[in-house]
Amino acid sequence: MNIKQLPSFKYHPDPIASGVFVKSDSVCPVCNQNNGYKYVGPFYAFTEVENICPWCIKNGKAAEKYDLTFVDEDEIDSVADEQAIEELTKMTPGYFFPQGDTWPAHCDDFCILLGGAKVVEIEDKLSLLTKDLEFIKERLEITDDMLLKDLTKDNSPLWWILFKCKGCDSYKLIADYE
Ligand SMILES: [Zn+2]
Ligand SMILES: [Zn+2]
Structure with missing residues (x-):
């Protein structure tokens, strides 16, 4: 079994605790590998995609391949830094919430x-x-x-x-x- 250290996400430090990463035997449709975990949280896309692995979220390849975001761009607080917005929406796992998902910002960066x-x-x-x-x-x-x-x-x-x-x-x- 291939045990890799999960990538770290600066805006979402523990995606396992928040329940959006779960253990999995499935193959990621982006890197075509079974990395031991898959993402089961929300995302915003035109197509249904399953089994995305944490690594393909981190490197932005899943967002790029399917033109999707994991956090709703229209719901987040505003910050000036375009790169921070890109990192939050396309390279950070989302979280479960009953009514959509906002993402608060403070000191001009996301919390x-x-x-x-x-x-x-x-x-x-x-x-x-x-x-x-x-x-x-x-x-x-x-x-x-x-x-x-x-x-x-x-x-x-x-x-x-x-x-x-x-x-x-x-x-x-x-x-x-x-
Ligand atoms: Zn992958
Ligand atoms: Zn602050």
Whole structure:
């Protein structure tokens, strides 16, 4: 068995934890190899493509071959650097979310996706997230109590994803009901 170190993605450090890379025996349609993993996350393309491997995301060949993006270009925050946009949309695995996928930016670069697996992670950051929490409450039309309850309970219907700025200590939170 050919065990390779998974490529690293600066905006999405742990695609296995976020569930978009899974172990696989299938052959990647781009490099025609079985690399042990395939991408099962969202993508935006004109054709259905399956079994893309992490390496063909990283080197941009999957995006090039199928003219696709893994993150929706129309939904992301804006940054000035065209290369950063290219890297995020075409060379970074997307993530699962109920209503499309935005990608927050701060300090003129895209934030790092930390994921939504650990509630504890967010509890001590709530004071840093006031603006985002206000925005979420308003958009979902829910109260403080409802939001906190749904953020902290197990198997909550509320999905949330925490991002961190690469340039400063800011966090960004997005949340939506499934
Ligand atoms: Zn491949
Ligand atoms: Zn920042």
